[in-house]
Structures are given as C-alpha cells and as structure tokens.
Amino acid sequence: MVRKLSNFDDWIDYFRYWQDSIGLPQGELRNFQFDAKFGDPEVPHIEFGHYRGQRKWPSVMHIPDQRIRDALLNLIVYQGDTEFASVEQQRNLLGHAPTDYDLLALMRVMTEEMRHGWQMSYLLCAHFGDEGKREAAKLLERRADDGERLLGSFNEIVATWLDFFTYTQFIDRDGKFQLKMLSVSAFDPLSRSMGPMLKEESFHLGTGNNGLLRIVKAGKMPAETIQRFFYKWVPTAFDLFGNDNSSSAHWAYVWGLKGRYDERENAQEPDKAKLNEYARELYRQEIVKLVERLNMFIPERERWLKVPELKFNRKIGVYAHQMYTVDGEPIDSKERYAAYLKTVLPQARDYEVVKDIEREPDWIEAKKADSLLKQ
Numbered sequence: 001m002v003r004k005l006s007n008f009d010d011w012i013d014y015f016r017y018w019q020d021s022i023g024l025p026q027g028e029l030r031n032f033q034f035d036a037k038f039g040d041p042e043v044p045h046i047e048f049g050h051y052r053g054q055r056k057w058p059s060v061m062h063i064p065d066q067r068i069r070d071a072l073l074n075l076i077v078y079q080g081d082t083e084f085a086s087v088e089q090q091r092n093l094l095g096h097a098p099t100d101y102d103l104l105a106l107m108r109v110m111t112e113e114m115r116h117g118w119q120m121s122y123l124l125c126a127h128f129g130d131e132g133k134r135e136a137a138k139l140l141e142r143r144a145d146d147g148e149r150l151l152g153s154f155n156e157i158v159a160t161w162l163d164f165f166t167y168t169q170f171i172d173r174d175g176k177f178q179l180k181m182l183s184v185s186a187f188d189p190l191s192r193s194m195g196p197m198l199k200e201e202s203f204h205l206g207t208g209n210n211g212l213l214r215i216v217k218a219g220k221m222p223a224e225t226i227q228r229f230f231y232k233w234v235p236t237a238f239d240l241f242g243n244d245n246s247s248s249a250h251w252a253y254v255w256g257l258k259g260r261y262d263e264r265e266n267a268q269e270p271d272k273a274k275l276n277e278y279a280r281e282l283y284r285q286e287i288v289k290l291v292e293r294l295n296m297f298i299p300e301r302e303r304w305l306k307v308p309e310l311k312f313n314r315k316i317g318v319y320a321h322q323m324y325t326v327d328g329e330p331i332d333s334k335e336r337y338a339a340y341l342k343t344v345l346p347q348a349r350d351y352e353v354v355k356d357i358e359r360e361p362d363w364i365e366a367k368k369a370d371s372l373l374k375q
Contacts, residue, residue, distance in 0.1 A: 003141070005133040008125040015118070018140040022088050032111050036122040039195025046186040048263060049256035056188040060127045063187070068255045071248070072187055073128055073135065075257060078150055079178065080120030080139045085154035086113045086171075088144040093164055098358065100369040102161070105207050109168065112200040119193050127189065152315050153236040160354045161211070161364075162221065166229045168208030170287060174240045176201050177261050177283055184263045186256030209290060214365035216297045220357055223303040228346045229354075231308055231326060234287070239316040241280040249275040276317075284310065313341070 005011050019030060046054050051064070063069045087110050097103035121139055124132035142148040147155040153171050158164055179201060183194035215221050242249060250272045252258040260266055261279050271278070288307050295304040309328030311319045323337040324330055326344055331337045346354075357363045 003137045034118045037196035038192040046256045081150045083117035085144040085149040089158040101367040165211030170237045172204040174237045184259040220363040235313040242276040244317045
C-alpha cells in the first residue's frame with residue numbers, strides 16, 4: 001500500500017520512518033541535516049533536441065507535451081530509486097569496517113546517496129502534484145533486500161567490503177554517467193540538481209578506486225577472487241545503460257530530457273537509435289583504463305584483472321539471457337553454461353574466503369581517518 005502524502009513535510013516524516021525500517025543506526029547518519037541543493041544555471045537554453053535554443057523549462061507547466069512530462073517523471077523516479085537502494089545495500093557494512101577511514105567514507109557515501117534520493121523526491125513532490133507524491137512515497141517502499149528495486153544492480157547483495165569497493169568503482173561510475181547526461185536536461189530544476197550531485201558522486205568513485213588499489217597493493221586478496229567480483233558487478237553496470245536500439249532513449253534525446261555523456265563536447269549529430277550503446281561503450285573504455293591501472297600492482301601478467309566483454313551475463317539488451325563466456329565466446333548448452341558460471345562468478349566459498357581475509361588486520365593498505373577531512 002502506497003502511503004498518501006499531502007506535502008513534502010509528509011514525505012520527510014516517511015523518510016525518517018524508512019531510516020528506522022531499514023535499521024539505520026542512530027548517530028551521524030541520522031543527525032545529518034538534509035536539504036535540496038541546486039547549482040547555478042550553466043546554460044539557460046535547451047541544448048539539443050527538437051526544442052533546442054528555447055529557454056529551459058522552469059516548471060512542469062512549461063513542458064509542451066504530456067508525453068514529455070511522463071518521460072521526465074520516469075527519469076526522476078528511476079534515479080531516485082537507485083539512491084535509496086544503495087543505502088539499503090550498503091548498510092550492513094557499518095558494523096565491520098576495516099579502518100576508521102573506511103567507516104567514515106562509507107558513512108559519507110551513504111549520507112550523500114540519501115541526499116540524492118531526497119533531491120529526486122523533492123522534485124517529484126514539488127513539481128508533479130499527487131502523482132509525484134505517490135512516486136516519492138514508492139521510492140521509500142521498495143526494498144533492495146526483497147529484489148523490488150527497479151534496476152538489477154540495486155537488488156544485488158553487498159555482503160563484503162570487496163563488494164563495496166567494486167560497487168563504488170563500477171556501479172557508482174555508471175551513476176556519474178547518468179547524472180552527467182541529465183545535467184544538460186531541458187527541465188531546469190533537474191539539470192541544476194546535477195551539479196551538486198556530481199560533486200558528491202566523485203567522492204564515491206574515488207572511494208571505490210582507492211579501495212581497490214589499496215586491496216591490490218596489500219596483496220592479501222587473491223587476484224582470482226577479485227576477478228570473480230568484477231564479473232559479478234560489471235555486467236549489471238552494462239545493463240544500467242538500458243536496452244539497445246532504445247526508443248525511450250531516442251525520445252528522451254529528441255525531447256531534450258537526457259543528453260549524451262559528452263553532449264557539450266561532441267559536435268557530431270548523434271545516432272539516436274544507438275544512444276545507450278554509445279554511452280555504454282564510453283563507460284567500458286573508462287573502466288578498462290581503471291582496471292589496467294590496478295594491474296600495475298599485480299606482478300604476474302597471467303593474473304591480471306580484466307573487464308568482461310559486453311555479451312557476458314547480461315539481463316538487458318540484445319545479449320540478455322544469452323550464453324557467452326567472459327571473453328564473448330558462445331556456449332551452446334544450458335548445462336555447460338550453468339557449470340561455467342560457477343567457475344567465474346563468486347560462489348558461497350568465495351564469500352567465506354573474502355570474509356576470512358577481511359578479518360585480518362592488514363588485508364587492505366592502511367589509510368588515516370584524518371586524510372578524509374582533507375578531501
């Protein structure tokens with residue numbers, strides 16, 4: 001049952017209830033004063049699509065077509081859903097951080113994810129009437145633990161700190177792509193929401209990249225184990241970019257709601273039928289370079305980490321539910337494929353190995369908590 005909200009203050013009360021219901025502990029996470037933040041308008045006019053050159057829309061009343069309004073609502077709902085889901089996924093790590101630095105970093109990431117969800121909920125309540133209030137309530141009613149979140153990555157289990165660092169390296173990096181694509185939106189309140197969110201998101205990416213570097217440098221976690229977790233998370237990140245040949249992405253671009261990742265730098269006319277594929281390929285190029293950096297600290301070349309091919313273990317797109325290896329080679333039998341997945345994805349034994357290693361004092365390179373204050 002969706003709770004009926006009459007205003008944003010009602011949503012705030014519901015937000016506090018959500019914090020209680022997911023077991024978020026009292027303290028800094030609960031005492032943080034949340035608010036909606038808006039950056040200065042970078043470009044006052046619509047930058048692409050059919051309405052290019054017109055003034056950006058300051059409210060829903062200025063949107064010229066009901067279909068555009070509905071598509072905008074959907075974009076905001078999906079973005080908000082990811083933010084609250086990530087807090088639900090990560091909250092169980094609060095009780096066993098490897099260092100004080102990592103605990104503070106986790107708390108900061110979770111706090112900022114909650115603020116991002118707050119921001120999207122504010123837009124829904126402030127601009128979309130009763131329908132927006134209903135959708136804002138639903139953001140707090142779906143649960144990652146129950147597999148109810150709207151996108152696959154956000155129903156996965158974050159059971160270990162290796163999960164967390166891999167998640168913030170790869171899944172939050174997809175978040176950066178999505179936020180940047182929305183930062184050029186024709187809807188002014190949404191585009192101006194993105195600047196503060198992107199600044200906060202950069203810390204999340206740094207947390208993942210820095211954490212994985214510290215793990216690799218410490219040399220306690222087997223590269224083969226790290227690789228399995230990459231194979232777990234990266235395909236879900238590829239899925240987050242959406243369907244191939246997406247009509248939704250096509251129209252979001254035509255209507256000026258969501259641009260390309262490099263919209264302001266790219267003067268070429270886009271292939272509007274391949275917008276999701278274009279963003280996914282840019283993302284893959286970026287994470288390949290990050291993994292190559294990790295490999296600088298793994299002496300044995302045969303143990304180097306890698307990014308799987310786009311075909312592997314996909315749930316969305318032209319390769320969804322098809323049987324390919326991590327190298328993109330087809331497998332012609334369901335039985336062989338099921339057996340193969342057990343050799344490349346984390347199994348129960350792998351989680352036990354990771355948890356045992358994470359109990360050791362030096363499994364991750366040390367980092368002082370006061371260094372977080374300088375960031």
